Amino acid sequence: MxxxxxxxxxxxxxxxxxxxxxxxxxxxxxxxxxxxxxGHVLIEGAPGLGKTLVARMLAAVSGASFKRIxxxxxxxxxxVTGSNIFDRQTNNFTxxxxxxxxxxxxxxxxxxxxxxxxxxxLEAMQDRQVTVDGTxxxxxxxxxxxxxxxxxxxxxxxxxxxxxxxxxxxxxxVVDPPRDIERQIVxxxxxxxxxxxxxxxxxxxxxxTLIEMxxxxxxxxxxxxxxxxxxxxxxxxxxxxxxxxxxSPRASIALLRAAQVIAASQARDFVTxxxxxxxxxxxxxxxxxxxxDAQLQGITADERIIELVKxxxxxxxALS
Amino acid sequence: MLFSLQANATLDPARAAGDASxxxxxxxxxxxxxxxxxxxxxxRLCDYSKQIPNCQPYADACDALEPKPSSFPAWLTSALDxxxxxxxxxxxxxxxFGVWVVAGIVLGLVLYPLIxxxxxxxxxxxxxxxxxxxxALPSKTQSAFLKLSRDExxxxxxxxxxxxxxxxxxxxxxxxYLHAALLSLDKNGAIVIAREKTHxxxxxxxxxxxxxxxxxxxxxxxxxxxxxxxxxxxxxVSVAQERATWIVKRAMAAxxxxxxxxxxxxxxxxxxxxxxxxxxxxxxxEKQNVEVKTLFTPLAKIPIPTPKNRETTxxxxxxxxxxxxxxxxxxxxxxxxxxxxILILAGSPTHWPKALGAKVERSTSLDISVTTYKEEKxxxxxxxxxxxxxxxxxxxxxSTLIPRVDNGKLAHVAAVSWVDKGxxxxxxxxxxKDFVVGELRGAGxxxxxxxxxxxxxxxxxxxxxxxxxxxxxxxxxxxxxLFAPVGAGFSPPTNPFAGLxxxxxxxxxxxxxxxxxxxxxxxxxxxxxxxxxxxxxxRAFTEHIYATAAIYGRTKSAKHALASFGRYAENRLAKRLxxxxxxxxxxxxxxxxxxxxxxxxVWGRALxxxxxxxxxxxGDELKILRKLTSIYSRAMQ
Numbered sequence: 001m002x003x004x005x006x007x008x009x010x011x012x013x014x015x016x017x018x019x020x021x022x023x024x025x026x027x028x029x030x031x032x033x034x035x036x037x038x039g040h041v042l043i044e045g046a047p048g049l050g051k052t053l054v055a056r057m058l059a060a061v062s063g064a065s066f067k068r069i070x071x072x073x074x075x076x077x078x079x080v081t082g083s084n085i086f087d088r089q090t091n092n093f094t095x096x097x098x099x100x101x102x103x104x105x106x107x108x109x110x111x112x113x114x115x116x117x118x119x120x121x122l123e124a125m126q127d128r129q130v131t132v133d134g135t136x137x138x139x140x141x142x143x144x145x146x147x148x149x150x151x152x153x154x155x156x157x158x159x160x161x162x163x164x165x166x167x168x169x170x171x172x173x174v175v176d177p178p179r180d181i182e183r184q185i186v187x188x189x190x191x192x193x194x195x196x197x198x199x200x201x202x203x204x205x206x207x208x209t210l211i212e213m214x215x216x217x218x219x220x221x222x223x224x225x226x227x228x229x230x231x232x233x234x235x236x237x238x239x240x241x242x243x244x245x246x247x248s249p250r251a252s253i254a255l256l257r258a259a260q261v262i263a264a265s266q267a268r269d270f271v272t273x274x275x276x277x278x279x280x281x282x283x284x285x286x287x288x289x290x291x292x293d294a295q296l297q298g299i300t301a302d303e304r305i306i307e308l309v310k311x312x313x314x315x316x317x318a319l320s
Numbered sequence: 321m322l323f324s325l326q327a328n329a330t331l332d333p334a335r336a337a338g339d340a341s342x343x344x345x346x347x348x349x350x351x352x353x354x355x356x357x358x359x360x361x362x363x364r365l366c367d368y369s370k371q372i373p374n375c376q377p378y379a380d381a382c383d384a385l386e387p388k389p390s391s392f393p394a395w396l397t398s399a400l401d402x403x404x405x406x407x408x409x410x411x412x413x414x415x416x417f418g419v420w421v422v423a424g425i426v427l428g429l430v431l432y433p434l435i436x437x438x439x440x441x442x443x444x445x446x447x448x449x450x451x452x453x454x455x456a457l458p459s460k461t462q463s464a465f466l467k468l469s470r471d472e473x474x475x476x477x478x479x480x481x482x483x484x485x486x487x488x489x490x491x492x493x494x495x496x497y498l499h500a501a502l503l504s505l506d507k508n509g510a511i512v513i514a515r516e517k518t519h520x521x522x523x524x525x526x527x528x529x530x531x532x533x534x535x536x537x538x539x540x541x542x543x544x545x546x547x548x549x550x551x552x553x554x555x556x557v558s559v560a561q562e563r564a565t566w567i568v569k570r571a572m573a574a575x576x577x578x579x580x581x582x583x584x585x586x587x588x589x590x591x592x593x594x595x596x597x598x599x600x601x602x603x604x605x606e607k608q609n610v611e612v613k614t615l616f617t618p619l620a621k622i623p624i625p626t627p628k629n630r631e632t633t634x635x636x637x638x639x640x641x642x643x644x645x646x647x648x649x650x651x652x653x654x655x656x657x658x659x660x661x662i663l664i665l666a667g668s669p670t671h672w673p674k675a676l677g678a679k680v681e682r683s684t685s686l687d688i689s690v691t692t693y694k695e696e697k698x699x700x701x702x703x704x705x706x707x708x709x710x711x712x713x714x715x716x717x718x719s720t721l722i723p724r725v726d727n728g729k730l731a732h733v734a735a736v737s738w739v740d741k742g743x744x745x746x747x748x749x750x751x752x753k754d755f756v757v758g759e760l761r762g763a764g765x766x767x768x769x770x771x772x773x774x775x776x777x778x779x780x781x782x783x784x785x786x787x788x789x790x791x792x793x794x795x796x797x798x799x800x801x802l803f804a805p806v807g808a809g810f811s812p813p814t815n816p817f818a819g820l821x822x823x824x825x826x827x828x829x830x831x832x833x834x835x836x837x838x839x840x841x842x843x844x845x846x847x848x849x850x851x852x853x854x855x856x857x858x859r860a861f862t863e864h865i866y867a868t869a870a871i872y873g874r875t876k877s878a879k880h881a882l883a884s885f886g887r888y889a890e891n892r893l894a895k896r897l898x899x900x901x902x903x904x905x906x907x908x909x910x911x912x913x914x915x916x917x918x919x920x921x922v923w924g925r926a927l928x929x930x931x932x933x934x935x936x937x938x939g940d941e942l943k944i945l946r947k948l949t950s951i952y953s954r955a956m957q
Contacts, residue, residue: 270548274520
């Protein structure tokens with residue numbers, strides 16, 4: 001795949017999603033980057049901001065198979081992965097695949113399920129396979145989990161453990177749309193738009209193209225200076241006194257992958273620090289844990305990361 | 321009448337009227353476009369406005385200043401006046417009160433963050449000392465040629481880049497082109513160079529919209545080489561050169577325009593729109609082939625002439641009604657005259673240097689006369705010669721002084737009484753009072769007019785005044801003139817305090833100084849107050865411990881508080897103790913910096929409190945608890 005072809009296809013998918021999703025450019029970009037970087041995406045935002053619709057639109061435009069799991073407190077791991085069912089006719093156990101066997105899985109309100117069910121996703125997200133009764137089954141390619149959670153309600157929720165959070169390539173926060181955008185959304189609905197019916201949306205690309213794009217992004221060149229910059233950024237989170245827990249080396253890799261996709265989306269075959277910097281926040285914000293003192297002072301992880309990024313010199317030709 | 325001889329052959333009163341008419345077109349802005357609010361000088365010269373031909377706008381502006389006759393009865397007018405004055409007094413009092421309140425608020429706003437900063441710096445001093453230094457970046461990004469100082473000159477860096485390109489060092493040349501572009505934009509204020517910024521951020525943040533596209537092209541060329549791993553090409557270098565050169569030149573042009581803008585003033589000045597200005601006089605002198613320049617040094621600093629250059633030193637024209645002379649300026653000017661300078665003063669004698677001893681003289685006439693004498697040689701006839709001397713002579717020429725009287729008109733009566741050994745009169749009013757008086761002083765001379773009116777733009781627009789002015793100045797033996805600008809009479813301050821005092825801010829400065837001293841001591845006393853041994857790092861938790869301990873203390877259960885905190889500390893410290901780690905006392909001592917003996921005693925008391933909770937307390941449990949929390953918080957940082 002050529003650089004220009006990648007950039008054109010990237011724009012094609014974006015414009016396809018933009019036909020239905022008004023505004024939320026950062027959310028769409030972030031989800032697309034997560035998918036093409038072979039990662040998973042955690043979306044946090046209040047209800048009604050279009051989180052689920054973005055995931056469904058991405059599936060519709062990319063031509064990937066799509067499943068949705070509504071996480072609830074009584075959801076069992078087997079409800080996610082599937083299970084072996086005894087077939088009385090053949091006297092054998094037959095594996096009935098769960099909804100996880102899809103190319104694009106929407107884990108809606110993931111923090112409503114208990115830790116046991118959340119952990120059922122761990123193997124799938126990391127190794128892209130599911131083991132049931134000792135038998136491992138590979139998941140279809142490409143595979144990406146788009147999980148959503150609501151930051152407001154805390155009653156009856158199970159916060160995701162750090163290990164689980166670390167598996168998400170990026171965490172995106174959705175904010176209220178500006179007034180003009182909201183007016184446009186309402187106008188669309190007034191003119192007959194039905195978000196539950198996306199059958200008219202034709203896929204803009206095939207899953208083969210998506211896999212090809214993933215491989216192309218992975219091959220984007222990255223200079224040693226940029227690698228050092230990524231490592232410095234991530235290491236900085238471990239040295240900050242406001243953070244009880246810093247980001248792991250997996251965060252460095254995630255930052256690298258995300259930057260490669262950003263570079264490829266701009267028809268470049270090399271990464272610049274400018275591709276890395278804007279991705280630092282979505283990649284790092286869910287991998288750090290604030291110190292209790294910082295929490296008491298009202299400091300947020302986003303604020304700390306923005307400050308930390310400012311403190312790391314960017315590799316540039318001009319150093320002051 | 322020796323000093324009334326026309327000393328300056330260049331200036332010719334006979335053609336002054338014609339010259340004045342020819343320069344009038346360019347310097348009558350005060351007539352056609354008078355300032356919306358007339359200055360005191362402009363108001364002073366209003367009496368001229370009706371006499372100047374074609375000067376109706378100025379006359380109208382002057383008329384507008386005249387108080388309108390009141391249509392109210394006298395008692396009502398006086399009552400309204402009294403009310404207005406009372407309100408003005410009250411408003412003045414309120415204004416003063418407001419000023420002091422605002423001053424207090426401003427002082428508070430300035431000092432509050434300072435006090436906060438001082439206390440914060442004390443609190444965080446230890447944190448800074450312990451701050452972990454970031455590892456240095458790989459050497460590739462810090463190689464010498466990549467470094468850029470903001471003090472470098474963009475033009476020089478551009479030249480260096482061109483040289484590098486000629487030498488074939490294309491990658492270095494590319495980097496230097498970017499340096500040059502960034503430096504010029506930084507100096508121009510379009511971007512701010514910083515360590516943490518990427519090239520893309522410079523492009524996006526560039527406030528010069530026209531420089532943005534070339535900077536983007538430049539960055540693209542460089543990033544392909546820097547991060548893309550490509551070999552630099554001549555094509556890329558020429559693109560970079562073109563873009564960088566454009567940016568640097570544009571920034572330089574912008575800087576020049578900015579300088580010109582500030583030098584010429586933010587508002588466009590209309591030449592000659594000030595009736596009290598001296599634009600017409602300058603133009604008139606130039607028309608008469610006299611070199612005219614503006615003085616750029618303060619009057620108190622004007623260089624003293626030396627015997628060698630005294631003849632070539634320009635005459636100095638000072639309008640003392642517009643340029644108040646400070647004492648040191650007055651003294652310096654007289655020294656300057658003594659050394660050979662020619663000083664022309666125009667304005668009320670009360671504004672002249674006090675050492676001259678000149679006084680205002682009463683006069684009733686607005687008309688002035690200037691008498692000048694021109695020396696003419698005439699041929700003598702032999703008969704006459706024989707009659708006078710009775711002997712033959714080959715030189716038959718004779719010098720004759722031809723008097724010439726020129727009349728001028730003043731707007732207000734003005735005359736001077738200045739009688740001294742070397743004084744001589746150059747112009748008088750029609751009631752025989754002195755108007756322009758000269759004095760030979762040392763190696764120089766002073767020519768002083770009792771009013772600047774005949775020399776102002778408005779004054780020179782009156783028929784006859786130009787001739788009179790040139791006739792007066794024709795006595796000045798110099799071909800070059802320096803005009804002192806407004807403000808030249810003030811001496812530059814020798815130090816910042818002198819500057820503030822000169823500006824009338826001496827008393828506020830004193831107040832500020834005492835307020836600062838008081839606040840300094842107030843903050844010092846506050847900071848010096850007894851405080852706990854070390855500011856606890858985890859304040860929220862420590863405060864909780866203190867609060868809990870206080871409750872236990874009130875319930876006579878301080879021992880229980882000590883035991884509880886000891887148990888909590890042991891649990892937390894146990895998590896920090898890895899394999900082969902020292903015991904808790906050693907750990908506390910090593911990490912907190914407290915002597916091990918102290919740690920042993922404090923920790924021992926905590927253990928005793930836990931093991932013998934039912935024993936009666938010693939009474940110092942709260943003190944031990946405070947010490948333990950202090951040691952613990954430092955150890956856990």
